[in-house]
Structure formats: structure tokens, C-alpha cells
Amino acid sequence: MKFSRMFLPTLKEAPSDAEIVSHMLMIRAGMIRKIAAGIYNYLPMGLKVIKKVENIVREEMNKAGAQEVSMPIVVPSELWQESGRWDIYGKELLRIKDRHQRNFCLGPTHEEVVTEMVRKEVRSYKELPLNIYQIQTKFRDEIRPRFGLMRGREFIMKDAYSFHATEEDAEREYQNMYDTYCRIFERCGLKFRAVEAETGAIGGRFSHEFMVLADTGEDSIASCNKCSYAANVERAETKMQGSGVRGLPSNVSIGGQGSEKERPLEKVSTPGMKTVEEVSGFLKTTPQKLMKTLIYNSDKGVVAALVRGDYELNESKLKRLLDAQWLNLADEETVRKTTNAPSGFAGPVGLKDRGQGAGVRGLPPQSLSGGQNNTNLKIFADYNVQTIVNGITGANEADAHFINVNIDRDFTIDSYADLRIAADGDLCPRCDGVLKIFRGIEVGHVFKLGTKYSEAMDATFLNEKGQGKPMIMGCYGIGIGRTAAASIEQNHDEKGIIWPMPLAPFHVHLIPVNVKDKPTMDVAESIYKNLMNAGLDVLMDDRDERAGIKFNDADLIGIPIRLTIGSKALKENSVELKMRNAADASLIKIDDVSKKVLEIIEQADRVGVITATRLP
RNA sequence: CGGGGCGUAGCGCAGCCUGGUAGCGCACCUGCUUUGGGAGCAGGGUGUCGGAGGUUCGAAUCCUCUCGCCCCGACCA
Numbered sequence: 001m002k003f004s005r006m007f008l009p010t011l012k013e014a015p016s017d018a019e020i021v022s023h024m025l026m027i028r029a030g031m032i033r034k035i036a037a038g039i040y041n042y043l044p045m046g047l048k049v050i051k052k053v054e055n056i057v058r059e060e061m062n063k064a065g066a067q068e069v070s071m072p073i074v075v076p077s078e079l080w081q082e083s084g085r086w087d088i089y090g091k092e093l094l095r096i097k098d099r100h101q102r103n104f105c106l107g108p109t110h111e112e113v114v115t116e117m118v119r120k121e122v123r124s125y126k127e128l129p130l131n132i133y134q135i136q137t138k139f140r141d142e143i144r145p146r147f148g149l150m151r152g153r154e155f156i157m158k159d160a161y162s163f164h165a166t167e168e169d170a171e172r173e174y175q176n177m178y179d180t181y182c183r184i185f186e187r188c189g190l191k192f193r194a195v196e197a198e199t200g201a202i203g204g205r206f207s208h209e210f211m212v213l214a215d216t217g218e219d220s221i222a223s224c225n226k227c228s229y230a231a232n233v234e235r236a237e238t239k240m241q242g243s244g245v246r247g248l249p250s251n252v253s254i255g256g257q258g259s260e261k262e263r264p265l266e267k268v269s270t271p272g273m274k275t276v277e278e279v280s281g282f283l284k285t286t287p288q289k290l291m292k293t294l295i296y297n298s299d300k301g302v303v304a305a306l307v308r309g310d311y312e313l314n315e316s317k318l319k320r321l322l323d324a325q326w327l328n329l330a331d332e333e334t335v336r337k338t339t340n341a342p343s344g345f346a347g348p349v350g351l352k353d354r355g356q357g358a359g360v361r362g363l364p365p366q367s368l369s370g371g372q373n374n375t376n377l378k379i380f381a382d383y384n385v386q387t388i389v390n391g392i393t394g395a396n397e398a399d400a401h402f403i404n405v406n407i408d409r410d411f412t413i414d415s416y417a418d419l420r421i422a423a424d425g426d427l428c429p430r431c432d433g434v435l436k437i438f439r440g441i442e443v444g445h446v447f448k449l450g451t452k453y454s455e456a457m458d459a460t461f462l463n464e465k466g467q468g469k470p471m472i473m474g475c476y477g478i479g480i481g482r483t484a485a486a487s488i489e490q491n492h493d494e495k496g497i498i499w500p501m502p503l504a505p506f507h508v509h510l511i512p513v514n515v516k517d518k519p520t521m522d523v524a525e526s527i528y529k530n531l532m533n534a535g536l537d538v539l540m541d542d543r544d545e546r547a548g549i550k551f552n553d554a555d556l557i558g559i560p561i562r563l564t565i566g567s568k569a570l571k572e573n574s575v576e577l578k579m580r581n582a583a584d585a586s587l588i589k590i591d592d593v594s595k596k597v598l599e600i601i602e603q604a605d606r607v608g609v610i611t612a613t614r615l616p
Numbered sequence: 617c618g619g620g621g622c623g624u625a626g627c628g629c630a631g632c633c634u635g636g637u638a639g640c641g642c643a644c645c646u647g648c649u650u651u652g653g654g655a656g657c658a659g660g661g662u663g664u665c666g667g668a669g670g671u672u673c674g675a676a677u678c679c680u681c682u683c684g685c686c687c688c689g690a691c692c693a
Contacts, residue, residue, distance in 0.1 A: 037684085037686090548653035
């Protein structure tokens with residue numbers, strides 16, 4: 001391709017709305033252009049990279065026995081009604097009507113459609129297993145699209161769905177896909193980690209996210225420094241942190257604030273002090289002494305959840321504990337009704353007695369007007385709350401807290417559970433290692449679905465005994481555009497993108513320094529033809545521009561191999577070769593160019609293929 | 617959805633407070649010089665100042681409404 005003919009608008013400055021490096025560079029390198037919030041045009045350079053990722057994914061999926069199909073983007077509401085998701089799926093599902101006022105949606109994922117496709121045709125266990133995939137544009141009406149292709153509304157995704165007669169076979173395929181994903185991301189040249197992810201109702205270890213490690217990632221992952229345990233922090237288990245001091249191993253499993261004697265409960269004035277920092281600072285103590293009381297609203301009713309002041313509550317864990325469909329931090333009004341105090345002063349002491357007209361044990365009765373009956377309110381606590389002796393909680397009264405609060409003496413907890421978000425320095429739940437928190441970009445997800453959709457949509461088959469059974473399903477997604485963006489996050493410098501060979505839009509960037517110099521152009525044209533004939537993608541910058549402009553554009557675009565043809569080297573029958581990921585250039589004889597370039601590419605391709613790892 | 621901000625040339629921005637000929641840098645077009653790391657000189661403005669309404673002799677500027685976008689938060693198979 002000749003640069004002068006290519007639709008490749010490079011930019012010296014990035015638009016002000018680009019925040020992260022991959023977004024800025026994709027725009028500056030002429031790969032994408034925004035058309036609306038979270039919706040982009042892919043220009044030739046961008047599409048070439050997308051196609052590279054797609055092809056790697058396609059090759060590995062085919063090799064793994066999956067079959068490519070294409071499903072519609074516009075999906076009739078009936079299928080979504082059948083699965084029950086039409087009403088459950090939030091506003092992310094873009095619903096549209098056709099001219100007959102019939103409901104459709106833009107597919108954000110295709111479980112319904114693929115289940116419909118398979119249930120119509122498959123009757124017998126003999127026709128299973130099946131793994132069907134597509135690489136296709138999806139639409140999710142994200143609340144806040146950002147970061148370019150990283151979190152768009154319209155995006156390209158590879159989604160695969162497998163169907164099985166037995167649990168064992170579904171699990172075999174899960175491992176097959178896990179291994180395939182490892183190969184795919186290795187071939188893409190990415191540094192990644194497969195981590196345990198939320199499994200929701202399915203449970204078990206059959207959900208892994210593939211995370212590309214990058215500081216700009218939107219997800220946090222906890223990874224053990226000793227064993228192979230790695231999990232999304234949403235999911236990461238925690239274990240008792242011994243003496244109550246974070247990160248210090250200890251044999252003490254309970255009552256960690258140790259030998260401290262229980263002191264009498266006391267109410268203190270804490271005007272305007274709401275946050276853990278404010279309260280602990282005001283009372284001259286540490287956040288570890290605080291029992292943070294969070295009031296949640298859910299389909300299972302209002303609940304209170306306690307975590308130690310220095311930890312964060314993990315909503316996913318609470319949701320799972322309650323087996324709730326939805327869960328939200330209670331609004332101000334609910335907090336007032338439940339605690340009879342503005343938010344920031346909730347506490348477990350006397351919380352269940354609200355509205356009963358009873359005072360708090362050991363303290364005079366107080367006005368409870370506006371309170372409601374809380375007898376059925378459940379109080380849950382994270383395990384580590386047990387370590388608190390003489391703790392501090394809100395007093396369910398504006399501008400007041402209790403100090404010297406002790407569990408069982410002053411209030412009771414309905415149930416303890418692992419409810420907090422894993423933190424850096426936590427003990428590993430599997431070994432005696434320590435967890436470290438990394439940021440990651442989720443580029444892939446493998447998930448065992450079970451029979452959720454096959455049961456809801458009656459996708460059954462006959463087994464050996466002639467019994468009708470729901471098919472057991474798995475689903476496996478890869479964000480194509482996100483993978484390309486993640487690669488840029490990992491591979492760039494201050495000048496621009498540094499493409500790994502497998503994703504590079506071109507193999508070679510040819511720069512004739514002076515296009516008006518005939519000897520230069522003769523050599524350039526001949527190298528260009530030779531490399532093209534060898535089957536390589538070559539971009540030749542034939543523009544009549546100054547060298548600086550061409551070099552800067554080359555660095556920005558990030559093609560791995562740069563060949564510069566200039567008059568100095570030509571005198572020695574040579575051209576200059578520079579790798580984008582190297583600091584220095586070298587001279588090679590013109591006759592050796594093809595051979596040398598092919599060598600480099602062959603070597604780069606080989607590096608990508610590493611043996612896939614097994615499930616930890 | 618809550619809070620904050622922005623919309624002026626292709627991109628980045630000034631002008632707005634205090635109403636009076638629409639500007640700067642880069643990019644772009646023409647010519648000459650230059651040609652190995654974003655050149656120099658000369659000439660050229662390519663604009664519905666997001667849109668609609670209002671105030672005014674006069675609105676990019678003041679007021680009202682509206683659309684779009686961005687940031688923080690909430691939310692997120």
C-alpha cells in the first residue's frame with residue numbers, strides 16, 4: 001500500500017475527550033473516528049488490526065472444533081421474553097420497534113438466538129456436543145461509554161456457545177476453551193492472566209475472565225504471590241486476617257484485638273462526622289475499631305451489613321449470600337426509616353428494636369417517631385468484624401456514635417460471612433501467600449451456563465435411554481476491539497504504538513527519504529515489489545514530505561519493521577533497518593532485505609506460540 | 617439518574633465577565649526555496665460561534681428552552 005493513496009489521517013494532537021493511551025493513539029494513528037458516544041468508524045488502519053485479531057481468534061476456535069455462524073443483530077423480543085431476560089436486562093438492552101410496532105432489540109449477547117437455532121435442529125445426544133460461534137457487532141447501551149474501543153456501546157465480539165449432553169462433557173469443553181483462549185492471547189502477544197470470576201447462581205470454579213494486565217484496566221484482580229490463585233476482586237475470597245492488623249499472619253483466628261477488656265457502652269457526640277475517616281479521626285482511633293454499618297435494599301428486603309472500617313463491602317458477596325436478584329445501597333429515605341437517623345450514623349445497636357418503642361439496652365429510651373418495625377431486619381457481618389473489641393458504630397441518631405460496642409453483649413449478628421472486598425496484602429485463601437492487587441482489562445470470559453437457557457427455552461435432546469433432557473451449555477466471549485486496545489495499552493511509548501507482529505496492520509514500513517530522488521525511488525519500488533511478492537503487507541511512505549514527518553508518523557503508527565532508503569546508505573548498496581521496539585537501526589545490503597525481513601517475521605510468529613496452561 | 621463542565625475553522629484553543637467588523641497555533645490550498653526526525657518565505661479563511669426563541673439599534677457575548685458531548689458518582693450479562 002502506498003501511503004499517499006491510503007485513507008490514513010494521522011493527527012499530531014489527540015481530541016480532548018481521549019483519556020487513556022490506547023484511545024488517544026488509535027485516534028491519532030488514524031485507526032478509528034467517533035461517530036457518537038461509544039460508536040466508532042473503523043478506518044482502514046483500524047480495521048486491518050481488528051481483522052488480525054479476528055483471524056487469530058477464528059483460527060484457534062476452528063482448531064478447537066468450534067464452528068462459525070452468523071446470527072442477526074436485530075432480535076425479536078419473543079426470544080428474550082422466553083428466556084425471561086426481556087424484563088430483567090436493564091437499559092443496556094436497546095429496544096426498538098419495527099413499522100408494525102413489534103418489539104425487537106439489538107443483540108448485546110446471543111444466548112437466546114443460538115439456543116433457538118440449536119433447539120430447532122438437535123434431537124439426539126448423538127448430535128452433541130456442538131460449539132457454535134460468531135464474530136459480530138454487538139450493541140449494549142452502556143450508561144457511560146468511555147475509553148474509545150475499550151468500553152464502547154457498539155463493539156465487535158466473538159461469542160461462542162456450546163451444547164452438551166452431560167456435565168462432564170460441558171466441563172471438558174470448558175477446559176478446551178480455556179486452553180484455546182490462552183493460545184489466542186499468547187498469539188496476540190499479550191501479557192495476561194486467567195482469573196476466577198463471578199459465577200452467580202451456577203457456582204463452582206467454572207467462570208474465568210482473561211485479564212490483560214494494564215494500569216488503566218477497569219477491573220481489579222487479586223493474585224497470590226505464591227500459588228496460582230488469581231481472581232477478580234469481585235470474586236476473590238478473603239480469610240480472617242489474624243490479629244486484625246491487615247496482612248500480618250497470625251495464629252489468632254478470633255477476638256483479634258486481643259486481650260483488651262470490654263468497657264461499658266457509651267454514646268458520644270460526633271457532630272457532622274459521617275465517614276470512617278472523619279469518625280476515627282475525630283475520636284482519635286483507627287478505622288479498624290469501626291464497624292461500618294451499611295443499609296441495603298434488595299428484593300429480599302432491607303438488610304444491614306457490617307464490615308470493619310478499614311475494609312470495603314463486596315456487594316456481589318452480599319448479593320450471593322442473600323440469593324437476591326438485585327441489591328442497592330439504600331437511599332436516604334430508607335436509611336431514615338430504618339435507622340431513624342440520616343445516613344452516616346447507622347449502627348447495629350438497637351437497630352432491630354426500632355419502632356418497637358423500646359430503648360437501647362442500658363440507655364434511656366429515646367424518641368423513635370418515624371421509625372418502622374425492624375424486627376425482621378437481618379444483620380450480617382464480615383468475619384473480620386469479630387475481631388473488634390470495644391468498637392465504634394453509629395448510634396442511629398444524628399451526630400452521635402457509640403463507643404465500646406461489643407458483639408453479643410450489645411447486639412447480635414444473624415450471620416457471619418465473607419463480605420468484604422479483598423485488599424492488597426490480604427492472606428491468600430488457598431495458601432500462606434499474600435494477595436497483590438493488579439489492574440486488568442477483561443478481554444475474554446469463559447462461563448459454564450448450565451441449563452439456564454435450555455430449560456427456560458426448552459432446548460432438550462433425547463439421551464441413550466430415550467429421556468428428554470435439557471442441554472448443558474457454556475458460553476465464551478472475546479472482545480475483539482478491546483483486545484486490540486489492550487495491546488496498545490501494553491505496547492507503546494511516548495512516540496506512539498508498538499505493534500507486536502501478530503497484530504500489526506503491516507509487517508514493513510518502507511520510507512524512501514526523498515521521493516524526488518530517482519535512485520532512491522528505484523530501490524524503494526523494487527524492495528516494495530519483492531516484499532509484496534513474498535506475501536507481506538508493506539506500507540510505503542511515498543509522500544513528498546520531510547523526513548521528520550514520515551519518521552514521526554511511522555513511530556505513531558507502530559509498524560514493527562521500518563526500512564529507510566536514503567542516499568547515504570544507498571552509496572553502500574544498503575538500506576537502514578529499524579525495529580519499532582528497538583532503539584537502534586542497522587544497515588543491511590539491498591540484496592539481503594527480503595531474506596532478513598522474512599527471518600524477523602518468522603521468528604516473531606514463533607514466539608507467540610507457547611503451550612497453554614491448565615486450569616489452576 | 618445525581619453533581620460538575622464544555623460546545624467558536626479539520627484538530628487544539630482564546631474571545632464571553634464589561635454586547636459593537638470572529639481570532640490564535642497546527643492542519644489545509646497556491647507559488648518559490650528546502651529535503652535523514654514534525655522546514656522557511658509570500659499569499660489564501662475553508663465558520664449557521666451546537667440549535668430554537670427572547671432582550672437590544674446591535675448578541676459568540678445577556679436571558680429562557682433544547683440537543684450533543686465530557687468528567688466524577690451511582691449502575692454494569
